[in-house]
Amino acid sequence: MRRGIWPIAVFVAGFALAAAGIGMREGVAAGELLDNGGFESWSGAAPVSWNATGSYARDDEQGRSGTGARFNGSGTLSQSAALDPGAEASAEVWAALIGGSGTTRLRLSFLNASFLPLGVDVLDERTLTPGFTRLALTITAPPGAAWAMLSIEVSADGAGIVAIVDDASLSTQASPEPTPESPTDTPTAAPTKTPVAEPTATTVGTKTSTPAGTATPSPQPTATTTRPPSGTATPTPHDGPSPPPTPRPPPPTATPAPRPNVPPPPGSGGVLADGDFEFVSDGAPSFWDNFGGRLLSEPEATRGSWSALLLSDSASTKWVHQAIEVEPTTWYAGSAMARLASGQGELFIRVSWYLSSDGSGSQIGQDDGPTSSSGDWTRLTFGPVRAPGLARSARFRLMLRPEGGAAALFDDANFAAVPAPSATPTASSTPSATATPARSPGGTAALPPPAGSVAASGTPAATPGT
Numbered sequence: 502m503r504r505g506i507w508p509i510a511v512f513v514a515g516f517a518l519a520a521a522g523i524g525m526r527e528g529v530a531a532g533e534l535l536d537n538g539g540f541e542s543w544s545g546a547a548p549v550s551w552n553a554t555g556s557y558a559r560d561d562e563q564g565r566s567g568t569g570a571r572f573n574g575s576g577t578l579s580q581s582a583a584l585d586p587g588a589e590a591s592a593e594v595w596a597a598l599i600g601g602s603g604t605t606r607l608r609l610s611f612l613n614a615s616f617l618p619l620g621v622d623v624l625d626e627r628t629l630t631p632g633f634t635r636l637a638l639t640i641t642a643p644p645g646a647a648w649a650m651l652s653i654e655v656s657a658d659g660a661g662i663v664a665i666v667d668d669a670s671l672s673t674q675a676s677p678e679p680t681p682e683s684p685t686d687t688p689t690a691a692p693t694k695t696p697v698a699e700p701t702a703t704t705v706g707t708k709t710s711t712p713a714g715t716a717t718p719s720p721q722p723t724a725t726t727t728r729p730p731s732g733t734a735t736p737t738p739h740d741g742p743s744p745p746p747t748p749r750p751p752p753p754t755a756t757p758a759p760r761p762n763v764p765p766p767p768g769s770g771g772v773l774a775d776g777d778f779e780f781v782s783d784g785a786p787s788f789w790d791n792f793g794g795r796l797l798s799e800p801e802a803t804r805g806s807w808s809a810l811l812l813s814d815s816a817s818t819k820w821v822h823q824a825i826e827v828e829p830t831t832w833y834a835g836s837a838m839a840r841l842a843s844g845q846g847e848l849f850i851r852v853s854w855y856l857s858s859d860g861s862g863s864q865i866g867q868d869d870g871p872t873s874s875s876g877d878w879t880r881l882t883f884g885p886v887r888a889p890g891l892a893r894s895a896r897f898r899l900m901l902r903p904e905g906g907a908a909a910l911f912d913d914a915n916f917a918a919v920p921a922p923s924a925t926p927t928a929s930s931t932p933s934a935t936a937t938p939a940r941s942p943g944g945t946a947a948l949p950p951p952a953g954s955v956a957a958s959g960t961p962a963a964t965p966g967t
Contacts, residue, residue, distance in 0.1 A: 532793070533817050534582035535651065538669040540570045551578045555655075560665055565595050565633050569667035572655040575603070578666065579652040581612075586646045588673040589792065593637040593818065594653050594666055598629035601662030605629055606654040607636035609671075614647040621646075621863070629655075629664055637818075639853055640863050642673070649673075672817050674792045771835070771917025772825045773897060778802075778809045778912060786821075793819030794901070799910060803838045803878055808912035813844070813903045820851070820898040821911060824860025827888050827895045828918065834884035835870070835916035837899055840877055844907025847872040849900050850883040852916075854892040865889050869900075878912075885922045 536550040543549060543559050548570055555576020560569045570578060584590065596605040608624040621643045625636040642649065651671045655664045774788040781787060781798045786809050789796065799810035813819050827833065839848045850870040855862055870883035881899075888895070897916045901909040 532672055533815065534584065534649070534671045534673060535580055535669060538671070539567060540564070540667060540669075541568050543568070548578070551580050553578050563597070563599065563665050565597070565665075565667040567667075569665045571599070572662075572664045572666070574662055575655055575657045577652055577654045578669075579650055580669075580671075581648050581650045582671060584642055584646065584649050584673050586642050586644050588642045589639065590642055590649055590671065590673045591637070591639045591792065591818065592651050592669075592671045593635060594669040595633045595635050596627070596629060596653075596655070596664060596666045597633040598631050599663035599665060601657060603629050603655060603657040603662045603664065605634075605636065605664060605666070606652075606656070607638060608650075608652040608654060609638050609640060610650045610652070611643055611646040612648040612650065613645045616648065619643055619645055623863070629662075633665075633667070637867075639867065641861060643863075668816075670817050672793060771915045772827075773823055773914055773916050774825075776837075776914040776916075777805050778807050778914075779805050781807060789821050789823050791819065791821050792898075793817055796821060801910060803912045805912075808838075808910050809899070810842070811899075811901050811909045811911070813846075813901060813905075813907045813909075816903055816905050818900065818902045820900045822896050822898040824855075824894055824896050825916065826858055827854070827892055829888055829890050829892050831918050832885045832887050832921050833895075833916060834882075834886070834919045835897060835914070836883065837881045837914040838878050838912045839873060839881050839899065840875060840879060840910050842876070842908040842910050844903055844905060845874070846901060846903035846907045846909075847874055848879075848881060848909055848911075849873070849902075850881050851898040851900050852883060852886065853896045853898065854889050855894045855896070856891055858893045860894045860896045864896075865891060872902075878910075883916075885919050887921075 537548060540548045540551075540559075546558055547553065548559070551570075553576065556573040557576050557578070558571050558573065560571040561567075563569060563571070590609065592607060592609050594607050604626055606624050606626045608622065610622045611619045613619055621640075623638055623640050625638050627634050627636055649671065651669065653666050653669060655662075655666070775786065778786045778789070778798065785796050785798055786807075789809060791811060793813070795812040797810045797812070798807045800807060802808045809821050811819060811821055833852070835850055835852070837850060841848065849872040852868050853860075853864040854866040855864050866889045868883070868886045870881055873879045873881060897914070899909075899911045899914065901907065
């Protein structure tokens with residue numbers, strides 16, 4: 502991700518769209534903000550809700566999922582949406598080259614209530630390839646922001662370029678409350694599940710929880726699983742596909758518990774607080790937050806008594822996250838156990854780097870680890886990656902990129918400083934997720950990608966007025 506100069510044509514297009522939606526300014530809710538992000542709805546030759554420049558057309562055969570938007574040469578598709586200042590915005594789009602050569606950019610810009618640009622303009626730029634490539638951005642809306650404009654820009658290197666874009670998304674969530682200077686309510690490890698009002702017993706994976714709030718074993722066809730005490734859990738065998746979870750009602754209190762400013766509990770993951778998710782408040786992990794979906798504590802764990810359960814009812818990307826302080830130019834690596842309890846999608850670790858000390862404000866870099874789509878517990882890995890020279894904090898994210906309704910379980914997360922890697926990596930003996938390219942749109946210095954992979958491009962560019 503990098504900053505760029507506000508394009509005049511895109512601003513004019515965004516002004517018209519923003520003005521049309523002025524009645525929606527109040528009460529902006531978190532969630533998906535784009536309309537027709539999959540380009541499935543068209544009015545004649547134009548995608549509904551999008552403003553376009555250049556030559557483009559509907560493509561029913563080469564879209565990533567259904568219909569896509571086809572660019573014949575250079576052009577821009579843009580759409581504006583209302584949001585609140587301080588909300589964390591996450592944008593993505595997929596693009597593929599059909600012919601010729603060129604680049605594609607995902608740009609996110611912010612306007613005030615008078616539809617004037619605020620000078621915050623971030624983008625992810627990639628060289629177009631024959632296969633679909635994902636472009637993604639995550640940034641906190643600046644003070645005074647009332648509108649966000651997402652723009653998809655295709656630039657042709659010459660005549661004859663044809664590109665397809667599909668599955669665009671822009672979602673937001675209110676920023677977490679500032680971390681208190683001193684702890685006001687330190688959660689304690691809970692050997693039994695915090696009571697949550699539930700009409701009937703529900704099942705996720707192979708564990709069952711009851712309305713009384715205490716995890717109780719459910720009879721299995723050939724054996725009875727006994728609920729072990731904290732710290733002695735036996736991994737649950739997986740003889741076949743796991744049954745899908747039954748969605749549970751939300752906890753009685755929707756407000757997340759504040760994250761106390763205390764050292765990580767013993768046995769948790771490096772600089773992460775409670776990386777093994779053993780601390781529970783109101784039915785959810787005490788030291789973690791979620792972006793999208795619903796976050797709950799679940800009595801199925803690789804170790805101990807609890808794991809984090811992230812429920813999704815849509816195809817938008819969601820994650821569980823925690824902010825931690827980091828040292829500039831220091832190498833970091835991480836891992837976590839994860840599995841898809843139901844549905845289809847990808848699980849991976851993402852780390853976003855920030856200038857601030859608490860993971861707030863605009864990010865200056867972003868790196869992804871390899872992905873997994875397994876229904877069995879699999880170790881996700883990350884790094885080693887070197888923190889940017891100006892980074893003072895990072896957000897460690899356990900990502901779920903679903904294809905629709907899905908549920909993901911995470912446990913035993915770890916993130917810590919490590920020695921600088923040697924020139925020749927040592928093969929790991931631990932099975933891990935399938936390797937995919939690490940992305941560093943903010944210019945983070947990462948290890949070279951595996952042979953045959955394509956690393957993300959993008960370096961910091963000048964901020965307007967500098």
